[in-house]
Amino acid sequence: MTAATADRHLLYQSAVQDVEAEIDFIEQTWSELRQRPAVLLREDFCGTANTACEWVRRHPDCQAIGIDSDAGVLEWGRQYNLAELDESQAKRIELLLADVLHASTDLADIILAMNFSYYLFLERDDLRRYFECARDGLVDDGILFLDAYGGYEAPMVLTEPRECEDEDGNEFTYIWEQASFNPIDSCMDCHIHFEFPDKSRMDKAFSYNWRLWTLPEIQEILFEAGFSQVDVYWEGTDEKNNEGNGIYTPSTVGDADPGWVCYVVAQV
Numbered sequence: 209m210t211a212a213t214a215d216r217h218l219l220y221q222s223a224v225q226d227v228e229a230e231i232d233f234i235e236q237t238w239s240e241l242r243q244r245p246a247v248l249l250r251e252d253f254c255g256t257a258n259t260a261c262e263w264v265r266r267h268p269d270c271q272a273i274g275i276d277s278d279a280g281v282l283e284w285g286r287q288y289n290l291a292e293l294d295e296s297q298a299k300r301i302e303l304l305l306a307d308v309l310h311a312s313t314d315l316a317d318i319i320l321a322m323n324f325s326y327y328l329f330l331e332r333d334d335l336r337r338y339f340e341c342a343r344d345g346l347v348d349d350g351i352l353f354l355d356a357y358g359g360y361e362a363p364m365v366l367t368e369p370r371e372c373e374d375e376d377g378n379e380f381t382y383i384w385e386q387a388s389f390n391p392i393d394s395c396m397d398c399h400i401h402f403e404f405p406d407k408s409r410m411d412k413a414f415s416y417n418w419r420l421w422t423l424p425e426i427q428e429i430l431f432e433a434g435f436s437q438v439d440v441y442w443e444g445t446d447e448k449n450n451e452g453n454g455i456y457t458p459s460t461v462g463d464a465d466p467g468w469v470c471y472v473v474a475q476v
């Protein structure tokens with residue numbers, strides 16, 4: 209695989225997403241908080257709708273709506289991810305080309321906004337407006353699931369390579385670049401680049417201008433938007449290697465790690 213032959217969405221899905229683990233967390237947390245099964249999941253900022261596809265694969269009753277404002281990425285999702293579903297699964301998923309601030313859908317049991325997509329809102333009022341829209345899009349006992357990242361390396365200008373493999377075992381390097389950070393407004397420019405064994409590169413395959421929101425801000429704004437309970441699910445530590453163990457539990461104290469990712473669970 210070289211930069212000329214690779215597909216940036218396939219690389220992104222292999223390097224960035226773990227939709228099985230994400231839906232495992234959502235199913236487990238939902239079952240701990242609610243006494244009934246969740247049926248309709250809405251994936252906001254869905255991109256290729258990879259996570260929504262995983263949801264409809266889980267159970268014959270599961271339905272999903274994916275929302276994204278980019279027609280190109282939705283079309284890619286249709287051609288590659290939805291096309292892999294069987295007929296009954298494909299019938300239970302709908303992709304909507306819309307801005308999440310103006311989308312009108314059936315009320316969902318669960319709304320997801322993953323991979324920090326809501327960091328794209330740079331102003332507090334806009335983020336609150338998005339959280340209000342999500343709350344309005346949920347049933348009375350619905351739950352919004354977000355992820356968040358931070359740590360003392362998060363506002364640093366840095367480049368971080370990581371070795372990856374695609375589904376067919378082809379190797380490539382995923383490179384996360386934090387290109388700029390402005391401490392005055394907490395906004396930053398980030399890029400994803402890919403490099404291949406022949407040294408060819410796909411530079412700026414994805415770029416984001418976003419605000420590095422802090423967990424206190426996110427929790428406060430969720431409450432301001434009308435959610436009744438907001439919990440941070442922090443990752444536990446594997447005693448053997450001192451690394452994250454992939455188990456996230458509601459927590460009020462976290463570790464001052466250089467880089468962390470956690471979930472935020474907001475109940476209507």
Ligand SMILES: C[S@@+](CC[C@H](N)C(=O)[O-])C[C@H]1O[C@@H](n2cnc3c(N)ncnc32)[C@H](O)[C@@H]1O
Nearest residue numbers: 253254255276277278281306307308322323325
């Ligand atoms: C960081 S990607 C996230 C993709 C995927 N959700 C994931 O977990 O990896 C952000 C996506 O949000 C979409 N997007 C940005 N602003 C949006 C908006 N206001 N409404 C809907 N989609 C938006 C972009 O087109 C892009 O596909």
